[in-house]
Amino acid sequence: MKLPGKTVQRLSRYRRILYKYRYLEEPYIFSHDLARLLNINPVQVRRDLMLIGGSGNHRKGYHVKELMQLIGEKIDSEKGRKIILVGIGKLGQAIAEYLSDREMFQDIIALFDIDPVKVGKTMYDIPCFDIRDLSQMIKKKKVSIAILTVPSDYAVTIAELLIDSGIEGILNFTSVRLNTPENVFVQDFDIITSLEEMSYRLSLK
Amino acid sequence: MKLPGKTVQRLSRYRRILYKYRYLEEPYIFSHDLARLLNINPVQVRRDLMLIGGSGNHRKGYHVKELMQLIGEKIDSEKGRKIILVGIGKLGQAIAEYLSDREMFQDIIALFDIDPVKVGKTMYDIPCFDIRDLSQMIKKKKVSIAILTVPSDYAVTIAELLIDSGIEGILNFTSVRLNTPENVFVQDFDIITSLEEMSYRLSLK
DNA sequence: TTTCATTTGTTAATCTTTTAACAGCACAAA
């Protein structure tokens, strides 16, 4: 049963909130608490939870741990997907640090760069390899997701390399739009567009 | 006339493509070219352009410069909005560099940090100030958008400071969800959720 | 000229997402 994309996004966020609450004395949480913490509508929370077959107590709310468990069953893949990060400039480092820091749901297994100073080192507890080993690693370790943080000039070339090597999804932090086959998912992080959209929305007020 | 949010996002992206094409010999472009470059449907392009009253030639397509001009009229605010970047760690630096590099549509006027080594310097052509001057600057210069890249522990405090000082929109790169009043827009860049959503989509295949 | 292939512009249909509405349950307090 396929969940709506927006619902999956929110489930991911619910889980992170629940995670913080997991050792609180009161093991229950109300839909309106989750809603308030995410600035959304409580009905939406209940609807999302209904879609994954969650159920709460009419007087106490939802059981925190039960709910975390259930969300995991619905949105996690059985054997966690492997992730690599390509391009360890400032942005890549920031992301590597952020992702290695937290108790994670997903696993970064390698960093890639061309800089010989970085290659061979371990940064933020993740080993860094030469980009020439990229293709082999993807195939051998069955890596499914790549986070792309190389300079714009390299974006297309590296993306093609990733795709040819069998990557299934790319989180694209470059300013270049990638042309990918249908079976490769791309998610763009586009700061310019975000700024322009926000600017537009502000001018409507 | 209010444009759909998704349309505004795409208009922003059309414009950046048109910008690259602006000096080409052939000053026209087809809807299916724009579509291909963005991995979307040509009908969608034409529909978006229809919404802003754009018109093309049935045989040659849309005039590149005319279209850029038109998009600007529809989505830019008259006097470009002022932007600041708060928190100049690795992520903040990466964004500052990225935004100062390109010929911009939006203007970053200042960086803010607490590190005395950074304060007073000019980084990527943008002056860096002490975070204690944040509130005053927002009020005095009528800053409308802040890009928030401080460490998670400071996110809530700094966000409150921004809001109290009258900021209208926040691009939130921290892992913390901000609770903001209705009239302050927040746009989250949530890498964990993006990874989890992508993982889910891949498992559907 | 006339025909033809191609593209725009627009309306309608479909699909997705959000919000409203409300019945029914659970516990607390009277």
Next chain:
DNA sequence: TTTGTGCTGTTAAAAGATTAACAAATGAAA
């Protein structure tokens, strides 16, 4: 016990976004 409050679970309605369908226009080629 009974009443009342405040929550859940679900269906229905509304809003938002994408895609399909097709008439009308253009200019190139026959």
